[in-house]
Amino acid sequence: MNGQELAGAVSRFGAMMLSCGGEINRVEDSAARICAAYGYNDVGVFAIPRTLIITVTENGVPVTRLENIKDKTVNLDRVARLNALSRFICRVRPDADCIARRLDNIEKSPVYGRYSVIAAYFLSAAAYAMFFGGGIREAFAAGMAGIAVRLMSRFSSKTDAGVFFENLLCAVVMSACAMLLAACGFAPRYDKTIIGALMTLVPGVTLTNGARDFIAGDFFAGTYTLIEALLTALGIAAGAAVTVGLLRGLAV
Amino acid sequence: MEITGDMFISGGLTFAAAIGFGICFNIRGANLFAASFGAFICAFIEAVMTEEGFSEVFVCFIASTAVTVYSEILAKRLRCPVPMFLIVSIIPLVPGSYIYYAMMSCINGDLADFGKRSVYTFEIAGAIALGIFLVTFAIKLMKSFKKLPVKKNR
Numbered sequence: 001m002n003g004q005e006l007a008g009a010v011s012r013f014g015a016m017m018l019s020c021g022g023e024i025n026r027v028e029d030s031a032a033r034i035c036a037a038y039g040y041n042d043v044g045v046f047a048i049p050r051t052l053i054i055t056v057t058e059n060g061v062p063v064t065r066l067e068n069i070k071d072k073t074v075n076l077d078r079v080a081r082l083n084a085l086s087r088f089i090c091r092v093r094p095d096a097d098c099i100a101r102r103l104d105n106i107e108k109s110p111v112y113g114r115y116s117v118i119a120a121y122f123l124s125a126a127a128y129a130m131f132f133g134g135g136i137r138e139a140f141a142a143g144m145a146g147i148a149v150r151l152m153s154r155f156s157s158k159t160d161a162g163v164f165f166e167n168l169l170c171a172v173v174m175s176a177c178a179m180l181l182a183a184c185g186f187a188p189r190y191d192k193t194i195i196g197a198l199m200t201l202v203p204g205v206t207l208t209n210g211a212r213d214f215i216a217g218d219f220f221a222g223t224y225t226l227i228e229a230l231l232t233a234l235g236i237a238a239g240a241a242v243t244v245g246l247l248r249g250l251a252v
Numbered sequence: 253m254e255i256t257g258d259m260f261i262s263g264g265l266t267f268a269a270a271i272g273f274g275i276c277f278n279i280r281g282a283n284l285f286a287a288s289f290g291a292f293i294c295a296f297i298e299a300v301m302t303e304e305g306f307s308e309v310f311v312c313f314i315a316s317t318a319v320t321v322y323s324e325i326l327a328k329r330l331r332c333p334v335p336m337f338l339i340v341s342i343i344p345l346v347p348g349s350y351i352y353y354a355m356m357s358c359i360n361g362d363l364a365d366f367g368k369r370s371v372y373t374f375e376i377a378g379a380i381a382l383g384i385f386l387v388t389f390a391i392k393l394m395k396s397f398k399k400l401p402v403k404k405n406r
Binding site (some may be wrong): 021022023026048074075076077078079080083084109112113116117120121122123124125127128130131132133157190191194195198199200202203205208209210211212214215236238239240241244246 | 262270280288295299331335340342346348349351353354355356380381385388389
């Protein structure tokens with residue numbers, strides 16, 4: 001495999017890993033390992049959550065690829081598959097076509113259907129509403145609010161408004177749903193409903209990955225990721241605060 | 253110490269919620285259940301230690317440490333990345349209710365309470381992160397010990 005092909009394959013690999021929620025350190029590490037497996041030791045890799053730059057130097061001539069990651073969907077199964085692929089590449093050293101085929105396969109790997117995900121949001125929100133002390137009615141209301149979050153987040157991720165406003169929108173819809181269900185007397189303890197549905201929005205992935213980036217010594221990516229977590233939390237809080245403040249009169 | 257049914261109920265509820273999160277993050281097959289069981293452990297430890305009267309920040313730290321150990325072991329056994337198990341397991345600790353109550357005292361104009369709860373939220377987030385830090389660091393340490401040149405006795 002020549003430097004051109006290697007840079008292309010590795011940048012595609014890294015971009016896929018970043019877009020499905022792999023940690024920065026994992027991406028940089030596997031990219032460097034793959035290059036080393038093919039005997040290219042003069043390699044530079046730089047990754048931040050939405051950009052990947054890789055330079056492979058072959059006979060003194062550098063080849064650089066830059067990938068921008070537009071949309072990010074957490075898909076941990078895909079991270080695991082890519083991780084296994086990187087081990088495979090390092091062990092077997094296949095040619096560029098084989099890597100491309102395997103990456104195609106991973107891109108086509110199964111994801112849960114739309115309705116399963118909606119049901120999953122319902123389940124998480126309902127279970128957390130009960131976990132935080134709500135009754136069965138609050139659990140059901142939280143589940144409905146969770147479904148609202150899912151429908152809204154699909155829309156808001158298309159708006160490109162940034163994490164703060166995307167989560168704010170979701171939180172507004174979620175709490176409006178909870179307040180309406182409280183207003184019609186179905187689930188009067190709206191705080192439990194909102195907390196349950198809010199748990200589907202909390203930045204668990206970013207918090208965990210940010211902490212792991214920090215421990216790996218990548219403070220830049222860690223800071224970026226933790227700021228994202230902070231903005232998400234602020235967006236949720238602001239959205240819920242505005243809605244609850246406005247609609248509190250309804251639900252007495 | 254007394255183990256009550258409530259502890260299993262809260263564990264079971266977080267298990268169910270974790271299944272939901274796992275589906276959202278596209279964790280498949282046996283990994284989904286393995287990861288969700290981490291959430292069960294997490295909530296169970298949290299419930300037991302809260303019952304024993306430990307402070308919540310400390311409880312979060314211990315639970316997050318335990319769950320990180322669990323995830324690291326699973327990741328090694330099932331040859332999967334650690335976050336696959338860690339993310340789902342740690343969600344019960346994320347201070348969602350504190351964010352909510354902080355925001356409620358903010359719109360009620362109770363600044364003192366808002367400050368207190370916000371600081372508390374950050375304390376808990378810090379405790380979670382510290383738990384992850386500690387375990388990951390310990391594992392790095394063990395790995396680097398293995399790499400040290402060992403004198404062979406002939």
